[in-house]
Amino acid sequence: MQKLLFRTTFFFFLASSFIVLLLFLPPDTLAENYIIGSGDVLQIDVYDHDDLKKTVRVSNNGSIVIPFIGQIQVDGMTIPEVTKKLTTLLGNGYIVNPQVNIFIEEFRSKKVIVLGQITRPGIVKLRGATTFLEIISQAGGMTQKAGDTATIKRVTDGKQDVFVVDIKSMVEGGDLSQNILIQDGDTIYIPKGGMCYVTGEVGNPDAYPCNKNTTVLKLIARSGGFTGKASKSSVRIVRIVDGKKKTFKNVDLGTSVLANDIIVVPESFF
Numbered sequence: 001m002q003k004l005l006f007r008t009t010f011f012f013f014l015a016s017s018f019i020v021l022l023l024f025l026p027p028d029t030l031a032e033n034y035i036i037g038s039g040d041v042l043q044i045d046v047y048d049h050d051d052l053k054k055t056v057r058v059s060n061n062g063s064i065v066i067p068f069i070g071q072i073q074v075d076g077m078t079i080p081e082v083t084k085k086l087t088t089l090l091g092n093g094y095i096v097n098p099q100v101n102i103f104i105e106e107f108r109s110k111k112v113i114v115l116g117q118i119t120r121p122g123i124v125k126l127r128g129a130t131t132f133l134e135i136i137s138q139a140g141g142m143t144q145k146a147g148d149t150a151t152i153k154r155v156t157d158g159k160q161d162v163f164v165v166d167i168k169s170m171v172e173g174g175d176l177s178q179n180i181l182i183q184d185g186d187t188i189y190i191p192k193g194g195m196c197y198v199t200g201e202v203g204n205p206d207a208y209p210c211n212k213n214t215t216v217l218k219l220i221a222r223s224g225g226f227t228g229k230a231s232k233s234s235v236r237i238v239r240i241v242d243g244k245k246k247t248f249k250n251v252d253l254g255t256s257v258l259a260n261d262i263i264v265v266p267e268s269f270f
Contacts, residue, residue: 034128035184036074036082037109038062046090047099055105068094079104104128112182114139116190117146131179132165135188142167147193148211154186168213194259198223201230201265210257217253219263231268238262 036042038060046052056064062075069089074082083102090098110126112135119140132150136142148168154161163180170178182188193209196219203224210219216235226232237248239261248255257263 032079032128034078034104034107034126035110036077036079036104037184038075039108040104041106041108042074042082043103043105044086045101045103046095047101049095049098052090057106058109110184112184112186112188114188114190116150116188117143117192118190119143126182126184130182132182132188133170133179135182136190142190145192145195145209147191147209149191151189151191152180152182152186153189154183196257196259197262199262199264201227201267203227210259210261212256212258214257215253216251216255216257216263219257220253220265226265229267231266234266234268236264236266238264 036058038058040058042056042058042064044052044054044056044066052067054066056066058064058074063071063073065071066086066089069086072085072089074085077085079102083100086102087098087100090100107125107127111123112126113122114124114135115121118136119142121139124135124138132152146167148166150165150167152163152165154163165178165180166175167178169175194211195207196210196214197207198219199205202220206223208219208222216237220226220235232253233250235251235253237251237255237257239246239248239258
């Protein structure tokens with residue numbers, strides 16, 4: 001139940017983020033800061049000049065070809081910068097006061113890799129300024145075995161940096177500082193969370209994600225709660241300590257667990 005609640009909260013948070021974007025941002029706001037590169041497809045429209053309406057793909061050398069002007073370099077530029085450049089060039093002896101509009105029809109040049117406990121691991125295309133949560137959503141969301149953190153590897157000027165995203169504090173605590181912007185070439189890895197095992201008189205004995213903030217009671221709740229036969233005061237934790245199995249009897253339900261712990265809920269005989 002607790003696991004389902006966490007996932008529901010996560011996707012509710014994602015949906016809320018997109019609603020905020022839709023309500024407060026014009027449709028092309030996010031694309032304005034996108035850096036154009038080879039493979040991107042641009043739709044160019046010049047008001048009252050249908051002959052100049054074109055859909056062009058940025059070539060491998062970072063250029064496009066426009067009637068009257070010929071080949072121009074657009075690699076590394078934003079949409080507003082290309083719009084200004086075309087307006088200047090067309091207005092230089094070709095068209096009086098040209099009104100140029102440019103849209104990105106296909107994003108092809110900017111990509112990130114998402115790996116680990118994700119529904120659709122692989123390459124995800126960046127569509128303008130994109131946050132961590134948006135990328136995770138595009139990749140289908142995290143699996144139930146995902147841990148509470150993610151790592152982002154980024155190469156800048158030949159130097160690799162690693163960022164750690166605290167997913168738990170972002171989703172449950174609302175810490176939006178963790179929802180960082182993703183850059184071209186980033187590699188995002190969602191590791192598998194620590195697993196604990198719950199057995200005995202619970203609704204669904206099985207393995208469940210756990211960490212240092214997980215208590216015995218939380219794990220029992222995730223496993224469907226106590227059955228009617230459970231001895232709630234006799235719960236045991238079986239733990240490997242220094243390579244040897246050690247059993248903690250009659251543990252308090254507020255006790256924190258460790259990865260690979262086995263929670264045993266015995267049957268009551270009274």
